[in-house]
Amino acid sequence: QKNLSILSPDQIKLGKMMVEMGQTHLFSHWSQPGSDDDQEKISFFDQVNKLDTSYPGGLASYIQNARRLLADSKEGKNPFDGFTPSVPSGEILTFGDENFVKFEEAGIKEVRNAAFVLVAGGLGERLGYNGIKVALPSETTTGTCFLQHYIESILALQEASCRLAQGQSEVPIPLVIMTSDDTNARTLDLLESNSFFGMKPDQVKLLKQEKVACLDDNDARLAVDPVNKYRIQTKPHGHGDVHSLLYSSGLLNTWHDAGLKWVLFFQDTNGLLFRAIPSALGVSSTKEYHVNSLAVPRKAKEAIGGITKLTHADGRTMVINVEYNQLDPLLRATGHPEGDVNSETGYSPFPGNINQLILNLGPYMEELTRTQGAIPEFVNPKYKDSSKTSFKSSTRLECMMQDYPKSLSPSARVGFTVMDAWLAYAPVKNNPEDAAKVPKGNPYHSATSGEMFIYRANSLILKKAGVKVADPVTATFNGQEVEVWPRITWKPKWAMTFAEVRSKVSGNCSISQNSTMAIKGRNVFVEDLSLDGALIVNAVDNAEVKVVGPVHNKGWLLERVDHKDTSIPEEIRIRGFRFNKVDQLELNYNEPGKFSNST
Ligand code: UGB
Numbered sequence: 001q002k003n004l005s006i007l008s009p010d011q012i013k014l015g016k017m018m019v020e021m022g023q024t025h026l027f028s029h030w031s032q033p034g035s036d037d038d039q040e041k042i043s044f045f046d047q048v049n050k051l052d053t054s055y056p057g058g059l060a061s062y063i064q065n066a067r068r069l070l071a072d073s074k075e076g077k078n079p080f081d082g083f084t085p086s087v088p089s090g091e092i093l094t095f096g097d098e099n100f101v102k103f104e105e106a107g108i109k110e111v112r113n114a115a116f117v118l119v120a121g122g123l124g125e126r127l128g129y130n131g132i133k134v135a136l137p138s139e140t141t142t143g144t145c146f147l148q149h150y151i152e153s154i155l156a157l158q159e160a161s162c163r164l165a166q167g168q169s170e171v172p173i174p175l176v177i178m179t180s181d182d183t184n185a186r187t188l189d190l191l192e193s194n195s196f197f198g199m200k201p202d203q204v205k206l207l208k209q210e211k212v213a214c215l216d217d218n219d220a221r222l223a224v225d226p227v228n229k230y231r232i233q234t235k236p237h238g239h240g241d242v243h244s245l246l247y248s249s250g251l252l253n254t255w256h257d258a259g260l261k262w263v264l265f266f267q268d269t270n271g272l273l274f275r276a277i278p279s280a281l282g283v284s285s286t287k288e289y290h291v292n293s294l295a296v297p298r299k300a301k302e303a304i305g306g307i308t309k310l311t312h313a314d315g316r317t318m319v320i321n322v323e324y325n326q327l328d329p330l331l332r333a334t335g336h337p338e339g340d341v342n343s344e345t346g347y348s349p350f351p352g353n354i355n356q357l358i359l360n361l362g363p364y365m366e367e368l369t370r371t372q373g374a375i376p377e378f379v380n381p382k383y384k385d386s387s388k389t390s391f392k393s394s395t396r397l398e399c400m401m402q403d404y405p406k407s408l409s410p411s412a413r414v415g416f417t418v419m420d421a422w423l424a425y426a427p428v429k430n431n432p433e434d435a436a437k438v439p440k441g442n443p444y445h446s447a448t449s450g451e452m453f454i455y456r457a458n459s460l461i462l463k464k465a466g467v468k469v470a471d472p473v474t475a476t477f478n479g480q481e482v483e484v485w486p487r488i489t490w491k492p493k494w495a496m497t498f499a500e501v502r503s504k505v506s507g508n509c510s511i512s513q514n515s516t517m518a519i520k521g522r523n524v525f526v527e528d529l530s531l532d533g534a535l536i537v538n539a540v541d542n543a544e545v546k547v548v549g550p551v552h553n554k555g556w557l558l559e560r561v562d563h564k565d566t567s568i569p570e571e572i573r574i575r576g577f578r579f580n581k582v583d584q585l586e587l588n589y590n591e592p593g594k595f596s597n598s599t
Pocket of ligand 1 (some may be wrong): 119120121122123124178180209236237238239266267268269303304305306321323353354356400427429
């Protein structure tokens with residue numbers, strides 16, 4: 001009681017709410033007022049205020065939701081009770097065919113009406129990398145980090161969309177990055193020290209997610225921080241926070257007023273995701289989807305969620321991601337004793353969610369106004385024993401951004417688009433040791449496979465455009481057997497769509513297996529090139545450059561490195577290889593004009 005004298009009326013109100021919500025234990029160890037701890041007590045209420053304002057409905061709602069979910073968990077209630085899973089039908093695209101090209105064109109037209117949202121608040125515990133994941137090189141031929149690649153891709157889309165909408169000026173496409181206390185300062189620093197990678201600084205907005213209170217028991221008593229008895233212990237709430245943050249930031253209204261129509265969500269380390277954006281956005285706009293989730297064929301038990309149609313006994317249906325650890329038990333419990341297994345295609349019949357969502361802004365705003373941005377949560381306590389009365393360690397509520405459609409009415413147009421996995425998905429999530437343990441045939445999701453998949457995709461795209469690209473060889477790096485294709489990369493501004501790639505290569509081109517090629521200019525035209533070695537082309541935007549062959553040199557050699565060798569920088573050794581740049585042809589065009597390397 002005496003402690004109240006040092007508090008403001010708002011803090012006293014918060015204190016009363018905490019007492020009413022059964023949280024008196026948080027104060028039981030407080031010292032008498034007038035002691036040295038008074039400032040800590042005020043800071044405690046600052047923390048409570050933050051926890052209260054950053055959760056939809058406030059801390060009292062959080063505690064109530066926690067009690068309900070913890071009771072369900074204790075009872076062993078199945079979140080899918082009454083639902084039967086089946087394989088949903090969606091748009092299946094094949095790279096490079098007429099349909100794909102048509103959707104890409106529709107997507108490029110539409111992208112000027114889009115905003116992009118990158119969820120990058122996770123530290124990537126599975127990867128174990130010491131820095132932020134968006135600062136990792138997506139590939140080491142050019143060393144371009146994920147964030148630079150993403151920003152350059154958005155800028156290239158912006159420019160391509162403007163070109164299509166002839167006569168209209170270029171509109172800056174907004175980018176929001178959701179960060180957390182773990183990633184915010186380093187993300188801002190990466191942007192600022194690189195001049196925002198070419199974006200206007202006010203085109204990029206950082207929204208920081210807050211952690212949520214930890215729970216000590218089934219009554220949702222909040223956990224005292226083990227380090228500071230005047231703090232509540234907190235943990236991350238998950239990527240689902242992105243919806244409430246967007247809602248409370250007011251950005252959705254700003255975008256709506258500016259005439260935008262689409263919000264595209266994506267994750268921190270997928271070097272291929274922008275290969276899928278134009279066509280997927282084309283699908284969203286053509287089919288007028290309210291929600292479009294991108295998916296790829298998924299190996300049974302692969303650690304990515306499965307897109308599933310759930311039909312309730314009462315007739316309700318929804319198409320939703322079911323996380324990989326829930327899909328197998330759900331199938332077994334509903335008449336599929338074999339669980340999640342590959343079909344005769346070699347893949348699970350349930351497409352894999354790559355957590356790239358395209359939402360139609362109007363219906364999205366309506367829904368968030370109704371829910372205040374809150375989306376369904378879950379809790380995953382680790383119980384001490386089967387009585388389920390106490391936890392091994394504190395737990396918390398969590399939420400996932402792909403659960404957004406769960407609360408939508410059945411009339412919402414929810415669809416998904418399946419892309420070739422080689423085209424659209426190359427995540428970097430697993431550390432070398434865990435990746436080496438992935439069952440043979442399943443993707444490693446490591447820095448090694450992430451980079452090699454980029455070369456594979458670029459090689460296959462050029463092949464489809466008529467270039468003779470040599471077949472890959474197999475090699476093992478950090479205990480992972482991968483296909484090694486020629487190391488081909490290009491800047492997003494060179495080509496964002498298949499039509500653009502086709503317009504930039506012509507004649508009789510070939511690239512040998514041990515070649516490296518990096519195209520870093522917009523108007524670079526590759527004609528009758530026969531490449532056996534390394535070729536780097538740098539050109540300013542208004543230089544039109546024709547690159548012709550033959551180009552033969554000793555090239556860049558791939559050298560194996562061990563991930564345990566700490567003398568090598570972490571971002572290199574987690575791949576298990578590096579380049580020995582023995583020889584190369586580097587072409588530099590720094591002035592406007594027309595050029596060819598043959599003259
Ligand atoms: N993230 C945040 O921004 N905040 C958080 O609190 C947590 C994460 P993970 P996950 O790629 O295929 C997802 O950890 O959650 C960001 C889907 O659920 O890499 O295990 C984080 O920075 C799964 O269905 O992935 O699995 C990162 O950018 C499947 O689709 C993103 O959220 C899988 O991704 C994802 O976090 C996938």
